[in-house]
Amino acid sequence: MTLSSTHKTIEVEGNSLHIPEGINYSCSGCGRCCYGVAVPMTEEDYDRVSAIDFSKDLPQFDWSKQYRKLSAKESANTNYTHAIKSTSDGHCPFLVNKLCHIHGKYGEEVKPLICGLFPYSFNRTPSGIYLTVSFRSNAVLGNVGTPLTEQLDTLKEKLRVYNTVYDEGGIIWDKVKLATDKPISWDEYLALETKLLEAFVQGATIKDKIYAGSEALFKDLPSPKASAAVTPNKMDKAFLAGLFALYFPNNPKLKNKDVHFNGIKFAAELMLKPPAFKVANKSYLFETLTEFPWSQDPAIDDLFTRFIYSRIFGKWYFGGGFAQLSVIAGYHHLALLLALARLHATACAIERGASTVSMLDVMQTVRQLDEKIGVAVLDGYSAALWELILFSPNRIHRILDPCFN
């Protein structure tokens, strides 16, 4: 089954659950999901897990310091109260030889609730709950396993867990805007999304899909039309470099941290610093990375397509789903994520001495992007700046054309 602009809807205990077609997932047991995050726990999770003495089985950790209380901001709209601190190399301390020690010794039901939920991701909206999956999972990156539309019993159980952990009405959807000065109703948004997805899935390449989606959003607006390809200007590259530093921080200490875009610092640096893209302490120019051979492996386009499609279908790119951005700014931000992925995956390939970018470089990159977008926070000034910069389809063309030429 391939991606389409239609989807399956089922009723579960008074909720409409919308399930995308063409997205597959089954656990491959790789243990990769247990990296890169401080695992959140409800009060019950914390009481159950912290009551066990792990000091004999896992003596390398100081168990009196391995859990922490979440701040009010971290636990907002959820029933999470604590988190398991990850190890210095970023994995959950309970992960041993790619297996969960709690699961193996004490049973699945003893693990924190979120571990059973992952990588399923639900988003509650005025028209029901939309299901997607996290691209931090290897199986999701490879689209391996059973189609989500054939996992109805599993999904009902996952939704029950989701409802236990996340507050109803936690995400605010009453300020949806197509652009900063164009508020739209939820029904208008849904009609627009149908057109966006129809245009997106029909494009021949990922670049065509992005451009077709952008045109669909501008259809009823007096908009600047996308010009023929030209090279990105200083502002384009500077903004891209700012996003790159945000999502691919060079400082290892920031790797497992939330993402805060500082608009004032960005504006101050814009004129002073040449835009550079840093990976493993090496700085690259935009041109160096975009002129490096890009892989023609169709699996890469397929991965990018599922990644962007999932963000759109799951409504994780605008309004309450992402930084209260307008739909157009949110969609163009997704477009720039592809450019960032192209640049980062290429730097990874250069770093390992390869002659071309591989699917593994791209998978590693998309996994990190997915993780970082989930913890991105924009202050009011930054959000206004992003709206301004991301409104332009010309900018998207100027940046994406050299990335995927």
Ligand code: SF4
């Ligand atoms: S508790 Fe177990 S399943 Fe959950 S993140 Fe840690 S190792 Fe993975």
